[in-house]
Amino acid sequence: MSAPALLPLALALALFSARAACEVIFEERFEDGWESRWVRSDWKRSEGLAGNWIHTAGKWYGDDADKGIQTSPDARFFAISTKFPQEFSNKGRTLVLQYSVKHEQKIECGGGYVKLMSGYVNQRKFSGDTPYSIMFGPDICGTQTKKLHAIIQYKGQNYPIKKTVACETDQLTHVYTFIIRPDASYSILVDNRERESGSLYNDWEILPPRKLKDNKAKKPEDWDDREYIPDPDDKKPEDWDSIPSEIPDPKSKKPDDWDEEDDGEWYPSTIPNPKYKGPWKPKKIKNPAYKGKWKIPWVDNPEFEDDPDLYVFAPLQYFGIELWQVKAGSLFDNILITDDPDYAKQVAEETTLKNKxxxxxxxxxxxxxREADEEREAQAAREEGERRRRSRDRRRDSHSKLRSRDRARDYDRRARSKSARLREDMKSKYSRGYDDEDDDDDDDDDYYPDHGHDEL
Known part of the structure; x- marks a missing residue:
């Protein structure tokens, strides 16, 4: 790829000079036309679980023109890959894998790692089961898993690094670099700073160890591991043992009222003797026969068989991103495969780190x-809650008034009914009686008042 057109001339020349001194196997800045170089996998698509890739600079950025590809939506499997212009063999050469990733979603459980693959890959079927030569990058899940994967393939088997290498967990862009050299040494860098280094022999359990501790070995009887010994020429002074540890206190005086017949013989109190030096011990000198602390010796491991090509992978042909994310939003950018660590550092400085x-x-x-929006939403929710509370209170008050009115009406109705019954009872008690024996139809003859009246 040529240097971006917007770069200053001096920077473009510097990048061109660096490229001339190294080989760039693959480089991707996700500029216009990137989709023609990448293949989206159909993995999990039939199940409706295949995620998408969005070309964007993200929600926050140092340069809105510097775009990458971002995972979306949540709870999906993501798989995309690209093929190198030509395969690359790292035999006798340094291999540098570098890229940047930003977890805008404040990732809770998901990967941000990438893969290098050898041999033929059906990119439409690229998935988590596709063999790979190197898997490298951050993996975060809960509070326990926050590490950088560094898995390498050797003779068909994958070997993870034995060390725990911490990854970044914030929501900003970080550059991750994995360097493997022909002497089987390696370095892992984060934002151009070395985070881990060592040897493929020691930090991966690929080959049996070169040496083993000889557990049958025993310390020789004549092994002297005393670094210091008593000085044989040092002798105890003749008057050493005659010096008491305590002496009478010169300030102690017998009380004036002390009676030896009643109180017994008086003795002054004692104090530590400043001349007393404790039990005598000869001074220490260096032991001329000292051989050091004895340690179990290491011996050659009979099962170890060296492989000078331990660092060599089958010719690399593909770069892929394959991962599962509960919460999507990881943005990948500035991918680089080269044989020059210095050039990789320069690219990181002139891209991601420049915009940090x-x-x-x-x-x-x-x-x-975001915080202001959340506060507005919270305030609106509080106001809505208060509005609903007032509405409930009004409905409750209204229902209460209706119930009170109904109760009052029932009370009035019962009171009127009771009053009517009382009036009827009183009327019946004090009104005229009836002549039950008079069966004629003359109503006037049947009725007579309760109290007396003049007879006709």
């Missing part, structure tokens, strides 16, 4: 906006 401060500022502004 501007990205942080953009992130902080986005966080302030």
């Amino acid at each position: 401060d501007a990205e942080l500022e953009s992130f902080e502004e986005a966080e302030k906006k």
